[in-house]
Amino acid sequence: MTLRFGGVVALDGVSFDVEQGEICGLIGPNGAGKTTLFNCLSRLYDCEGEILFEGRALAQLSRHRMAGFGIGRTFQNLALFRSLTVRQNILMGTHCLRRAGFLAHAMRLPIVSREELAQGQRADELIELLALGEVAHVAVAQLPFGTQKRVELARALAASPKLLLLDEPACGLNHEEVDQLAALIRQLRKRFTLTVLLVEHHMGLVMALSDKIVALNFGRKIAEGTPQDVRDEPELIKAYLGASV
Numbered sequence: 001m002t003l004r005f006g007g008v009v010a011l012d013g014v015s016f017d018v019e020q021g022e023i024c025g026l027i028g029p030n031g032a033g034k035t036t037l038f039n040c041l042s043r044l045y046d047c048e049g050e051i052l053f054e055g056r057a058l059a060q061l062s063r064h065r066m067a068g069f070g071i072g073r074t075f076q077n078l079a080l081f082r083s084l085t086v087r088q089n090i091l092m093g094t095h096c097l098r099r100a101g102f103l104a105h106a107m108r109l110p111i112v113s114r115e116e117l118a119q120g121q122r123a124d125e126l127i128e129l130l131a132l133g134e135v136a137h138v139a140v141a142q143l144p145f146g147t148q149k150r151v152e153l154a155r156a157l158a159a160s161p162k163l164l165l166l167d168e169p170a171c172g173l174n175h176e177e178v179d180q181l182a183a184l185i186r187q188l189r190k191r192f193t194l195t196v197l198l199v200e201h202h203m204g205l206v207m208a209l210s211d212k213i214v215a216l217n218f219g220r221k222i223a224e225g226t227p228q229d230v231r232d233e234p235e236l237i238k239a240y241l242g243a244s245v
């Protein structure tokens with residue numbers, strides 16, 4: 001992947017694979033290109049190069065159907081409907097699973113109520129799994145940040161993704177919440193057979209969770225391997241601690 005914003009090369013020929021079922025941590029200092037890479041994977045941006053998902057080139061898939069194709073994501077600054085309740089937000093995430101079209105809805109064909117029932121059940125399952133039962137009918141804007149992050153995770157999971165892109169899930173969480181998040185991500189991977197790509201600055205979380213880590217700096221890949229391999233990589237230490245190291 002290569003992507004330029006004017007004179008800034010945000011991604012400079014970055015290439016790597018993520019195996020099915022793997023948790024891959026994507027790390028790098030501020031401005032390294034992590035969010036840009038996520039935006040290419042979810043096709044908010046078009047980059048040079050080719051991204052393959054289960055062997056298919058993402059560029060061939062229509063942009064608005066990415067969630068339906070199995071790629072779900074959360075956002076660094078949250079992308080929720082703040083005036084809607086927790087349950088309504090999670091239900092929004094299930095819309096891409098709908099097969100019934102405009103006419104079926106206008107005529108209230110049986111498929112519509114069957115789908116609505118299945119979506120409601122999916123939302124309720126996620127509400128229970130993510131311990132959101134007590135706030136299911138509360139508007140998202142009234143909830144603490146940590147809870148909103150769980151709602152966003154549930155919204156992303158509602159579309160039954162195969163690949164989940166998590167953009168700084170630990171940001172703004174306290175120590176205890178970060179520990180709970182690690183356990184939750186492991187649990188979700190197992191339950192939904194997920195592949196996870198995780199952008200995160202919280203090194204403890206990335207090192208503990210990831211099967212593999214890819215490190216970027218100034219849009220280039222500077223390290224790739226297991227947490228053990230990457231931990232002592234001189235280029236990575238230099239990127240985080242400065243050129244004098």
Ligand SMILES: Nc1ncnc2c1ncn2[C@@H]1O[C@H](COP(=O)(O)OP(=O)(O)OP(=O)(O)O)[C@@H](O)[C@H]1O
Nearest residue numbers: 005008009010028029030031032033034035036037
């Ligand atoms: N929309 C944009 N227009 C112009 N430049 C951009 C845009 N988005 C990102 N950039 C630039 O591209 C580079 C990569 O930014 P990106 O946000 O992907 O980094 P990041 O690794 O996600 O950083 P952070 O950890 O701070 O979120 C930076 O130099 C940034 O200033």
